[in-house]
Amino acid sequence: MRCSWRPGGTPCKPQLEPVSADIAPLRAFVVAFGRLLDTHPDEDRIVRDGGALLRRLVSRDSWLPDAFAQADPEHYRQYLLHADSTERFSVVCFVWGPGQATPVHDHTVWGLVGMLRGAECSQGYAMRDGLLQAQGEPVRLDAGDVEAVSPTLGDVHRVRNAYDDRVSISIHVYGANIGAIARHTYPPGGGRKPFVSGYANALFPNLWDCSAELPNLT
Numbered sequence: 001m002r003c004s005w006r007p008g009g010t011p012c013k014p015q016l017e018p019v020s021a022d023i024a025p026l027r028a029f030v031v032a033f034g035r036l037l038d039t040h041p042d043e044d045r046i047v048r049d050g051g052a053l054l055r056r057l058v059s060r061d062s063w064l065p066d067a068f069a070q071a072d073p074e075h076y077r078q079y080l081l082h083a084d085s086t087e088r089f090s091v092v093c094f095v096w097g098p099g100q101a102t103p104v105h106d107h108t109v110w111g112l113v114g115m116l117r118g119a120e121c122s123q124g125y126a127m128r129d130g131l132l133q134a135q136g137e138p139v140r141l142d143a144g145d146v147e148a149v150s151p152t153l154g155d156v157h158r159v160r161n162a163y164d165d166r167v168s169i170s171i172h173v174y175g176a177n178i179g180a181i182a183r184h185t186y187p188p189g190g191g192r193k194p195f196v197s198g199y200a201n202a203l204f205p206n207l208w209d210c211s212a213e214l215p216n217l218t
């Protein structure tokens, strides 16, 4: 179990509790996203139509179980909420403690980021004159906003919680099992380092107990 970008980082001990029927919007999202990918969309359509699905998901803040909203005092956490059975996509909840930030990193696949609670800031980077340098103004996401990253749209950035006094939470969708693929961080001194992020949780939210949503049979 890993909490940070660094292999061997601080172990996490998330508190698990029962999942309520409020999880239904997440189930509807993963079903709809799988159906979208069944049509073999190009990246533009994933960003447009997948982004619309994510925007709908983060427009409501009642479905995320508390067990997957717990911050770590030292490092942001990434909880895997769902992985497609053939690893076409994964849904990850990022929980940012006050002031927490990533290193500069890439993704190597398309990604959609939807802000559920609070706000985050993303600074893009690009190679110029052989050096990785900040590119453009930071992008701020507030609750309900969605943005995209990818090797074609811009894949290298650094993300931080926009707040120093509260937790922020964003929901990410990636075109792979993102915690299990080889990516890179870009240290300030230059060059890049390979890393595999892993996930903070060993257990998943149960999307599939629909019993509370069925009509009462008695």
Ligand SMILES: [Fe+2]
Binding pocket: 105, 106, 107, 157, 159
């Ligand atoms: Fe990122």
